[in-house]
Amino acid sequence: GENVGLHLPTLSVQEGDNSIINCAYSNSASDYFIWYKQESGKGPQFIIDIRSNMDKRQGQRVTVLLNKTVKHLSLQIAATQPGDSAVYFCAENIPTSGTSYGKLTFGQGTILTVHP
Amino acid sequence: NAGVMQNPRHLVRRRGQEARLRCSPVKGHSHVYWYRQLPEEGLKFMVYLQKENIIDESGMPKERFSAEFPKEGPSILRIQQVVRGDSAAYFCASSPRDSGGYTFGSGTRLTVV
Numbered sequence: 001g002e003n004v005g006l007h008l009p010t011l012s013v014q015e016g017d018n019s020i021i022n023c024a025y026s027n028s029a030s031d032y033f034i035w036y037k038q039e040s041g042k043g044p045q046f047i048i049d050i051r052s053n054m055d056k057r058q059g060q061r062v063t064v065l066l067n068k069t070v071k072h073l074s075l076q077i078a079a080t081q082p083g084d085s086a087v088y089f090c091a092e093n094i095p096t097s098g099t100s101y102g103k104l105t106f107g108q109g110t111i112l113t114v115h116p
Numbered sequence: 117n118a119g120v121m122q123n124p125r126h127l128v129r130r131r132g133q134e135a136r137l138r139c140s141p142v143k144g145h146s147h148v149y150w151y152r153q154l155p156e157e158g159l160k161f162m163v164y165l166q167k168e169n170i171i172d173e174s175g176m177p178k179e180r181f182s183a184e185f186p187k188e189g190p191s192i193l194r195i196q197q198v199v200r201g202d203s204a205a206y207f208c209a210s211s212p213r214d215s216g217g218y219t220f221g222s223g224t225r226l227t228v229v
Binding site: 008036041042043044045046089091103104105106107108109 | 120149151156157158159160161164172174175207209218219220221222223
């Protein structure tokens with residue numbers, strides 16, 4: 001569904017702490033999910049993705065968890081660094097006929113601030 | 117290996133003028149997507165194109181907006197007779213065939229005055 005937010009959720013952490021950013025997605029038919037990081041004045045940067053047939057995927061310092069029962073996605077960042085400060089978006093892909101990937105629906109985003 | 121290139125980075129137009137936004141996908145990518153982002157909001161899908169074909173334009177306003185991805189050259193998002201509400205960041209992304217996690221460009225920030 002549509003996520004229109006006038007005030008984005010925020011998360012403030014200390015450098016070295018672990019961060020958890022949550023996202024509720026809208027469509028039970030979604031088969032693919034992506035987390036993006038967006039720094040000020042830049043385009044979204046791919047962080048990690050997960051398909052609906054998985055419930056966990058790990059990357060370098062990041063882990064994505066998928067709970068299809070409650071349509072919930074989370075991004076865990078280990079040992080958060082000041083360079084991780086950005087807006088984080090989850091996005092879901094809803095399959096459309098004839099295409100594998102195309103139209104992504106983005107969540108409203110979470111502002112992560114990491115204090116040295 | 118250049119990523120997705122968008123130009124211009126910033127574009128100022130007066131109400132009623134036309135805006136043309138360009139996107140050169142990653143070399144070898146044949147799928148292009150355009151998204152719009154308003155301040156403090158997530159990206160909203162506009163259109164999905166493959167070479168010379170519009171695959172899904174369900175997010176495009178019915179009037180004044182058009183997009184193309186010709187056989188040669190960049191993809192173009194065209195906004196005719198711009199209004200203040202068109203002010204936003206417009207992002208292009210590209211992907212290779214049958215792949216997710218596509219690559220975004222840095223966007224064009226359109227300001228209508």
